[in-house]
Amino acid sequence: MTYTIAEKIVQKASGRNDCRPGEIVTCNVDLALLLDSGGPRRIWPRLKELNVGVWDADKIVLCTDHFVPAVDAASAAILKLTREFAAEFGIKKFFDMQGIGHIMLAENGLLEPGMFVCGGDSHSTHGGAFGCYISGFGAIEMTGVTVTGEIWIPVPETVRIDWEGNFQHGVTAKDIMLKLCRELGMNNGGVVLEYGGSTVRNMDMQERAVLCNMAAELGAETGIVEPDQVTLDALIAAGKTPAADALKWCSDAGTTYKSRLSFSAAELEPQIAAPHAPSNSGVVSEYSGIKIDQAYVGSCVGAKLSDLHMVAEVLRGRRVKFGTRLLVAPASARVMAEAAADGTLATITGAGGILLPTGCGACAALGAGILAEDEVCVSTTNRNFKGRMGANSASVYLGSPYSVAAAAVAGEIVDPREFLGLSS
């Protein structure tokens, strides 16, 4: 028998070598990610109600990211309770205001190939870039994980998505995902998206994470990239020693997929998703000329160091258009420090960009940068549902960091390649 990487991990986690797609199995959890949003504030009262503690404090990662920094009494109270939970249960992997949880797992080398991980946030799929099975769950189920260390899942089928060749300059993993949201729709329950091909092999971990992060938008169980030397190098850079057999976590040659799709990266153009769904997307030229009030660079998917580098590349020698605001919320404290050290932040602020604190921020209408009635925003984030970033009448367009920076300069949606000397 041959298996996909996802099937191999589920087999290991469930102890069931004979499980079949669709069958429900119980898996042992190697690591659980809890956030301030659906973490202690919702889980702790339930632990008290059950009169139990946590199953394994060393396998729990806790981050404050949704409500940081506190802006009112309610968010301050949520953060205080989160800190008290970490102290009460001895959670050592506690990252307080250090960055968005999905970024914390990646930066700190906490994900390794073959792990089975549960996260209390839909974009936990982000970590699939490390060749682990990591999926998002609500706080009620993370309560169960926190108590038992177990979760049930339907054994998923795998869809293999290959991208081949090189991008045009100004095209990114984000553009791949906005195109896939349109082509595959957002209702792909029960499948794992396994990404491969030369385009993906040539991506760094931050770009691979975009593919896995937005597997959530496609409704998938998770996204995954088979590990390779790039993966191992990232773990080593994070101070970890990868297992000697880490690369055994791969799909067998000739294994059966639910379906296989293949795309050419060279033909891909920058994509924009129009309100009010990531699947409502098209090539950037379809939306050129739409005036914007705000350009937002933020979130787990769109404010990593590589994203800020794209923004700075567009902004270098240019200025944000008068009457338009560019808000930039780096995804972690480390991203902030590295972007400060290499001059990226100076380029952004020098062009008129406004720097915001690290955290989930305006992406989910929680932090700074919320939209007023009828305002128009173009954003590097992953969702543009009605009301997602504030007022129900606001319009949010999604794009790559290149596209968002270019719109900030033009004051309207524009092909970013015009700012990279490669107009089509």
Add this chain to the structure above:
Amino acid sequence: MSGKAWIFGDAINTDVMAPGLYFKNSMEEMAQHCMEAVNPDFAKQVQPGDVIVAGENFGVGSAREQAALAFKHHKVAGILAPSFGRIFYRNALNFGVPVLRFPEYAEIHAGDEIDIDPIAGLVVNHTQNKTYRVDPIPEYLMSMIKAGGLMPWLKQRLAAGETL
């Protein structure tokens, strides 16, 4: 007990069910804003026992459990849709809110009197005098469903002396 059908379209997302602007508020306050972006009357007028009938991918989006909890708060008898957002579906099951895959959703009209039996896998439309057989909850999860959700189920297991 039968309830009135509330009809919603395709791809109703969790930001609509539990808007981020009210995320820090209590569940009671949050529930008052459930669905207001698509139907401002819903939260004001829904009655215990009413049934949600919706199109494809109901609950697409985030992991926020408040989306499913808002319907539990309003004491809806169940949610019928041809497909569900993955995490929303799981959250609802874990709260003991019956979520049933229902391909015939377009046959139900707003205000129809509906009865559902999630254990037997039955939906009855009293207004149209029609009965539908639906896929029951998976057998593997039935003990949790019968207990009323994850918390009562964990309590039962602890009371039985199980080490979790």
